[in-house]
Amino acid sequence: MSPEEEIILKDSKPTDFIREAVAEDLKNGRFKNVRTRLPPEPNGYLHIGHVKAFMIDYLVAKENGGELILRFDDTNPTKEETEFVEAIEEDARWLGIKWAKVTFASDYFDELYEWAKKLVLAGKAYVDDQTQEEVIANRGTLTEPGKNSPYRDRDVEENMDLLERMKDGEFPAGARILRAKIDMAHPNINMRDPAMYRILHEPHHRTGDKWKIYPLYDWSHGQNDSMEGVTHSLCSLEYENHRPLYEWFLDQLNVFKPRQIEFARLNMNYTVMHKRKLRRLVEENHVSGWDDPRMPTLRAMRRRGYTAEAILDFINRVGVAKNYSVSDVALLESCVREDLNKNSLRRMAVLKPLKVVIDNYPEDQTEEMDAINNPEYPNAGTRQVPFSKVIYIEQDDFRETPPPKYYRLFPGNEVRLRYAYFIKCTHVVKDDKGEVIEVHATYDPATQGGSASDGRKVKSTIHWVSAKHAKEAEIRMYDRLFTKEDPEEGDEGFLNCLNPNSLEILTGFVEPHLASPEIGSRFQFERLGYFCVDKDSTKEKPVFNLTVNLKDTWTKIEKR
RNA sequence: UGGGGCAUGGUGCAAUGGCAGCACACCAGCCUUUGGAGCUGUGGAUCUUGGUUCGAAUCCAGGUGCCCCAGCCA
Numbered sequence: 001m002s003p004e005e006e007i008i009l010k011d012s013k014p015t016d017f018i019r020e021a022v023a024e025d026l027k028n029g030r031f032k033n034v035r036t037r038l039p040p041e042p043n044g045y046l047h048i049g050h051v052k053a054f055m056i057d058y059l060v061a062k063e064n065g066g067e068l069i070l071r072f073d074d075t076n077p078t079k080e081e082t083e084f085v086e087a088i089e090e091d092a093r094w095l096g097i098k099w100a101k102v103t104f105a106s107d108y109f110d111e112l113y114e115w116a117k118k119l120v121l122a123g124k125a126y127v128d129d130q131t132q133e134e135v136i137a138n139r140g141t142l143t144e145p146g147k148n149s150p151y152r153d154r155d156v157e158e159n160m161d162l163l164e165r166m167k168d169g170e171f172p173a174g175a176r177i178l179r180a181k182i183d184m185a186h187p188n189i190n191m192r193d194p195a196m197y198r199i200l201h202e203p204h205h206r207t208g209d210k211w212k213i214y215p216l217y218d219w220s221h222g223q224n225d226s227m228e229g230v231t232h233s234l235c236s237l238e239y240e241n242h243r244p245l246y247e248w249f250l251d252q253l254n255v256f257k258p259r260q261i262e263f264a265r266l267n268m269n270y271t272v273m274h275k276r277k278l279r280r281l282v283e284e285n286h287v288s289g290w291d292d293p294r295m296p297t298l299r300a301m302r303r304r305g306y307t308a309e310a311i312l313d314f315i316n317r318v319g320v321a322k323n324y325s326v327s328d329v330a331l332l333e334s335c336v337r338e339d340l341n342k343n344s345l346r347r348m349a350v351l352k353p354l355k356v357v358i359d360n361y362p363e364d365q366t367e368e369m370d371a372i373n374n375p376e377y378p379n380a381g382t383r384q385v386p387f388s389k390v391i392y393i394e395q396d397d398f399r400e401t402p403p404p405k406y407y408r409l410f411p412g413n414e415v416r417l418r419y420a421y422f423i424k425c426t427h428v429v430k431d432d433k434g435e436v437i438e439v440h441a442t443y444d445p446a447t448q449g450g451s452a453s454d455g456r457k458v459k460s461t462i463h464w465v466s467a468k469h470a471k472e473a474e475i476r477m478y479d480r481l482f483t484k485e486d487p488e489e490g491d492e493g494f495l496n497c498l499n500p501n502s503l504e505i506l507t508g509f510v511e512p513h514l515a516s517p518e519i520g521s522r523f524q525f526e527r528l529g530y531f532c533v534d535k536d537s538t539k540e541k542p543v544f545n546l547t548v549n550l551k552d553t554w555t556k557i558e559k560r
Numbered sequence: 561u562g563g564g565g566c567a568u569g570g571u572g573c574a575a576u577g578g579c580a581g582c583a584c585a586c587c588a589g590c591c592u593u594u595g596g597a598g599c600u601g602u603g604g605a606u607c608u609u610g611g612u613u614c615g616a617a618u619c620c621a622g623g624u625g626c627c628c629c630a631g632c633c634a
Contacts, residue, residue: 015574041634076633132632139630143562146630177632187563189630198632217634241564241629262565264627269571317583319573321566324627328571331584341597376597407595416593450593461593527594554595 016320018261022060022232025259031231034066038092038099039221039235041073042084042205044275046091047296048311048332052266055315056234058097067100069228074106075220077204085205091298095308103228105220106206112215112223113167115253116178116196120159124252125196126152127162128179135177138184139192145185146192152181166199169212173199178213182248190245194218222246225258233258236265237322266318267326270480271296272487272494286498287481293545294481294502304478305522305532305547307343310336329480333548340522340530340547345373345380348418348463349525349544351475351508353392355467356409358423360442361389366468370449371419385511387420390467392509394527397462398439400428405557407460409439416461418526422447463526470509474543476534477504510542517542524550 025031036057040050061068070092074080089102119125128135128149140146154162163178165171178197186192196219203209225233233246240262250257267273272281273296281287281295290297293304301311314335318327348371367387374380393409402410409415414424421443429438446453450461479502487494514523517533524530529549537543 020576039634043634073634079633135632136630141562141630145562174632189563191563192630195632200632214632216632221634237565238628239634243564264566317572321573323566323572325572328584331572334584337596346594372593375594405595418593458593460595463594524594524596527596529596550594550596552595557595 016263017322018056018232018234018263018320019060019063021259021261022064025231026064030259034061034064034232035069035228035230036061036066036232036234037069037071037225037228037230038097039071039073040088041076041079042081042088043076043079044084044279045290045297045299046088047273047278047298048268048301049266049273049296051095051298051311052315052318052320053234053236054092054095054097055312056263056320058099060232060234066231068098069101069103069230070099071103071105071224071228073217073221074104074204074206075215075217077200077202077214080205082205087299094298094302095312103224104206105215105224106204108220108224108227109207109211109215111227112220115223115255116215116219117160117163119180119196119249119252120163120178121156122252123156123181125178125180126154126159127166127176128152128193129176132174135195139189140184142189148184149179149193152184152193163197166197166213167211169201171199173201175199180219180245180249182245188241188244190218190241191248194245218242218245219249222249222258222260223253223255226250226253226256229256230258233260235260235262237262237324262322263320264322264324266315267324268296268329268332269326269485270329270482270487272482277488277494280495281481284495286495293476293478303532303534304545305340305530306336307339307522310339313339326486336548337530337551340524342376343374344522344524344530346371346375346526347511347514347523348385348465349473349475349508349510349514349528349531350392350394350463350465350470351477351506351525351528352395353465353509354395354398354439355437356391356393356398356423356439356441356464358389358391358441358443359426363389365389366466367420369419383513385419385513386466386469387417388466388468391417391464392467392470393417393439393462393464398425398436400436403558408462409441409460414458416447416450416458417464418461419450420448420464421445421450422452422456422458463528465509465511467509469512471512471515472541473508473510473514474536474541475506475508475531475546476543477506477546478502479504510544514542522547 038057058068128151130149138147177195179193182191184192195216197213200214243260246260291299291303293300314332368384369387370382371385398409409425411425414422416422423441423443426440428436431437481502482497483499484497487497519533519535522532530547531544532547534543534545
């Protein structure tokens, strides 16, 4: 077992209602083993909402010594593409999910067709010639029963003949459907003679032109589960209404019958999760693409700097239940901070530079200062950071007139430059508009390394970069994409609460050790946050994405 | 007004007839060469009404609220 797998197992508590149900099934002999399936539709990229379902399927199998099948639900050729199959596998692998095999709903088209014929032969399914409008009109409403189709009592021979001809492409798309013969007055609308096959003259990404009819979800999914020996078919709450149908088909067929269990899907505040809405964000250029770091897709989160471990930890902490729920993105952020705090190297970077001249420091001198790479993990060692007369500090770390409780640099105040010296601000230089463009200070040579020999304390430590040695870098500061907790609430539409400040591009300076960092590597910029090297980086200019900021109590104090 | 489901601090999840707890968030303090991290502490919840019981978040009955279902999508 790999270390990542151990982490997953150790952190998962087998206490939710699904795990209890599975344990019970094993105990009472309903099933002798556990096999689950992961059923993504290959028509979009994975987002964090999928991760919850993926981890439940994966872990329930794993914890019970069973296996997981990755089965692509490709029953609709008009929407699905091979491109997504690869992307989904890649993302799932990144999460550390392992599957026994990859299958496709389309692998079972032949067998499924044979099963359909069995149902027709048994008088349990029929070909309906009604138009789509007629089918809808005769389905009834939530409170009124439907009406039987005039074709409902066709004899078996005619149904068999028509079904065969549907399959052979004799009829135009949409001309007929095969329906299960159940009960048009059933209070559950899914049981009012649901469609099993529709005619579609569309090429399929796997079966090409072979099929002119394609099964619908309800007719395909449970049968595929049965064929694959899936014991537990775990899905989201909206399929609860489909469970009677799932079971009806399997009962009529008299085949192995898996158990479907439903749970609440993951929702998260300040974001949208629906494929169609994510697509709009991309297509209408509100974001740069599916991997724009503000998106909730896994490729975007990866680019932003999220680790799989942090995402899995989040999913684990959210838990599994049947309550409709909306998780707080603050929990996700807390998880990634916790991970990165332990595991990322510290570096100094100045995002909004303000020049500081240390007047009493020798003009051409450079000193190498020892800096700790990760105080949470001493084995990460130290590095040397050059220091000289002119440095950059953060604009936020200087105020000409300090507000109450402001401990950083202001005229007359002394602060510590991290790993370097104490400096005291003497005066400032302003431009025509009265903006401070340069701060002057003096340093105390007796505070080398950051502590005073006389025991004198200083209230604040600020970070810096030597101007002479600094490397210019692009820093992309991300904030939540939407200004509302629930962007879909109300009728203005989610695009009307896009956060105009969700991306701010800065040009800052980073210490020499960040001059040409490896793409994808993660760092903590001291006192600022966690950053990940973007693929847009060049040799001349590295690009960093803000993963998440450090907790900032000062901003909180200042707001009060 | 049909059917299916769900109600526990701000959020998410526990407690499976026996002291309502955990995490995040929030607030206060300690500590600190990151106003980070860490440590300590405070406040805050069982939808409602009734019943059963020595004892109810849990069992029963009624009520209320919210979610899902009328694709030839999944």
